[in-house]
Amino acid sequence: MHTEDVLAAVGSGVWQWDAATEEIAVDALAAHLLGLQDGAGTYRTAAVRACLHAADYVSVSAEVELAAAEGTVAEQLVRVVGPDGSVRRTLRARIAPRPEGRINGTLHEVPVGGNRPGRPPRDWRRAREAFLLDAGRALAEADSTQEVLRVASTLSMPGFSPDGLAVYGVDSDRLSVIGHHGQEVIDPSILDMPLSADYPAAVVARTGQAVYLPTPRSYAERFPATWPLVRPYGRVSWSYLPLTVAGTTIGAWMAAFREPVEFTPDERAVLTTVARMLGQALARAGQHDSERALSDGLQHTMLPARKPDVTGMAVAARYVPTGGGLQVGGDWYDVIDLPSGRTAIVIGDVQGHDVRAAGIMGQLRIALRAYAAEGHGPDAVLSRASRFLAGLGRTSADARFATCLYAEVDPLTGTLEMVRAGHPEPAVRLGDGTTILRRTAVGLPLGIEPDADYPTTRMVLEPGEVLLLCTDGLIETGGHDLDTGWSRLSRALTAGPAGDLEVLADSLVEAVHGPASHQTTGPLADRREDDMALVLLRRDPDGPTCAVPVRRTMLTISQDDPGQIRAARADIRALLHDWSSPDQVESAVLLVSEAVTNVLVHTDGDAVLLAQVTGMPGTRRLHVDVGDRSDEMPHPRDPGEMASSGRGLLLMEELADAWGVDPRGDGKATWFELYEAVPPAGDGD
Known part of the structure; x- marks a missing residue:
């Protein structure tokens, strides 16, 4: 006798569900x-769906998916409905x-109104859905x-919260x-075992x-082999489930x-x-951990191996770093000992915030x-x-440019020879705390024009002054x-402790990014808009302070x-930011503009x-001293009402407290002085 005949004799019909083809085969009963x-015959799932109560079909199809995923047997009560929606009978589906x-x-008819196992109360279903949303x-x-393990340890499932959890990795x-x-x-044999072990997690x-x-x-x-290891923990039920990603089991x-x-179906x-x-x-977390390890490794190898030092x-x-993605970018700094005994300070920024930018940065730093x-x-x-x-870009898509500032420092005299390739200008905090931008000549960013020239600017860092280079x-x-x-950075540099x-x-980074654990290397806890680098250089006093x-x-x-010329005017305003007379500040700006313009118009030099x-x-x-290489001395003259020049020396005479023109061996210098005028005390009105 066939199995179907035996089942038919006890009132059970047989069905077969093929989820791949969405077909269901049934026998006569x-x-x-x-x-x-x-x-x-064989029916489309839509035909069977029409015979069942909508809620029951959803439940039984979920059980089918669960059985296919786990290889387990389940039972579900389903209601058969007529064309008018009325319930004709209740079946137990195995x-x-x-x-x-x-x-x-199999399908077997059960008495109407009987118990409905596997159908949890509606409130429980809502609690389950809320739990899954929160856990997700x-x-x-x-x-x-x-962090994933911490979240897993706090999961409280509705109605059956686990008391012990373990996550295994393959x-x-x-x-x-x-x-x-x-x-x-935990017993050491459970902490680490061969994948072939007769232990539930290994089997899973x-x-x-x-x-x-x-x-x-x-x-x-x-x-039986591992039961003695588990019994002391006092648990009475266990579930071991596979951790699967893209069809691959990565753990249990x-x-x-x-x-x-x-362990009901629900x-x-x-x-x-x-x-x-x-x-x-x-x-995802494993990928993030790998990215962080790669980020730390890149930063460790690309930043200077020793703490920056200049005698x-x-x-x-x-x-x-940015804190996003791989947390690497193209910003870097370096301090290089030169054959001449001087020291070079380099700071730069390669275009982009990805691994390629970091790789190019490493190559450029070595070069x-x-x-x-x-x-x-x-x-x-x-x-x-x-x-x-420029030679690194094999195609236009590969091409990257970089901004850079390179300064050669003579620590004995405080002289810096500075070259700037599209990089932000340096700033200097003067001895009394005033911060000004140091205007320097600039060339194209690196990599744009292979044969570009880069003009050199020479400046002197006085004892006690602090130079800021940053990206x-x-x-x-x-x-x-x-x-x-x-403006924001200047305020922070002025207010910070220069000693x-x-x-x-740290105070500069905090002023821009907010409080954090600022380290030379390593990712920050909070996300940054852009990675950044900065170098501070202070010339220590070499004698008694003036x-x-x-x-x-x-x-x-x-x-x-x-x-x-605009930069010159801005520098004068910065120097006189706390000057007591605003009128004198405007006079100084005007006189500087006139003196510099006179050199550019009437000479061929800088x-x-x-x-x-x-x-x-x-x-x-x-x-203020404005020098040039021309030997021709200026003379005061009457420019006339319609003249466009000739008023510079007249303005000097009118606005400056003292002025003059001094010849030098390689040219001359036009100078003027202003003495701070303290406003008279108010009369009390």
Whole structure:
């Protein structure tokens, strides 16, 4: 006698569900029970759906999917309805998976109004859905393995919360615990084992099928070798589920319970859903952990191996990554010992925030070190670096450019020869705390024009002054542009403690990015808009500190860049930011503009501006010196009403407290002085 005949004799029909083709095959009795008029045969799932109550069809199709995923047997009560929606009969559907991927089952009629196992109350279903939504959100937000494990340890499932959890990871042919909760001490043989071990988690990792052990007896019978290791923990039910990502089992998840759990279809559905989310979260976290390790490795190898040091000067440096993606970018700094005994300070920014930008940055840093070690001057070093970077781009899509500032420092005299390739200008905090931008000549960013020239600017760092070099990540963040960003940074540099450069460096980063643990390397806890680098250099006093405060700035205005006159005016305003007479400040700005313009119009050379403020507030003196290489001396004259020039010396005579023209061996210098005028005290009105 065939099996179908035996089942028919006891009133059970047979059906077979093929999820791949969306077809259901039924025998004659199953067709009768379902109300299929055409009798035995193969039907589309839509035809069977029409015979069942809508809610019951959703439940039984979910059970079919669960049985296919886990290889487990399940039962479900379903209601057969007529064309008018009325319930005709209730069937018990038994679901059993087959090796070939199909789902076999039986249908048997049960008395109407009987118990409906596997149909949890509606409130429980809502609680389950709320739990799964919350668990999914928490696991999606976890960005590290430890955070995922922390979330997993706090999962409280509705009606059957686990008391102990363990997450296992597969590594080659071994299975090891990567996190656990609820048991302080675990037997070493359970912590790490061969994948072939006769242990539930190992079986799950090998087969990809869940293992449910509802009672201690079921555990002892199925896994007698490991039962003595598990018994001391006092649990009575266990579930072991595979952690699967893209069809690959990456580990197993164990949930143990002190209260008995039957592992009904609804309970297994919750556990299976959590296991899927947990597997995806662990895969994402593992990728993030790998990215962080790669980021740390890149930063460790690309930043200077030793703490920056310049003899006779104090140096502090910081690199802060973005915190996003691989947390690497193209910003870097370096301090290079030169064959001449001097020191070069380099800071730069390669276009982009990805691994390729970081790789190009490493190559460019090595190239700059090599060119500097050959003894080339600053301009030649950047010219060669630009040619090198331009050669790295095999195609236009590969081409990257970089901004860079290279400064050669003579610590004995405080002289810096500076070359700038499209990089933000340096800033100087003067001895009395005033901060000004040091206007320097600029060339094209590296890599744009292989044969580009880079003009050199010479400046002197006086004892006690602090030089700031930085990338644009320290300036243009938080919605700031270049101007407002510099204003914010200047205030922070002025207010910071210049006596300790390490503290000052931290205060600058905090002023821009907010409080954080600012390290030279390593990712920050909070996300940054852009990575950034900064270097602070202070010339230590080489003798007794002068009792009279001095502010000084020097600037070269070239014939081919008259726009630097604006920079000269800005420097004078910065020097006189706290001058008591606003009218004198405007007079100084006007006289500087006239003196520099006179050089550019009437000579063929550049104008060299040197401005210096000395004395105590209220009695200070401004001395401005504008030099050129022409021997022709200027003479006062009457320009007439319609003349466009000839008023410079007349303005000097009218506005300056003292002025003059001094011949020099290689040209002349026009100078003027202003003495701070203290406004008269108010009359009390």
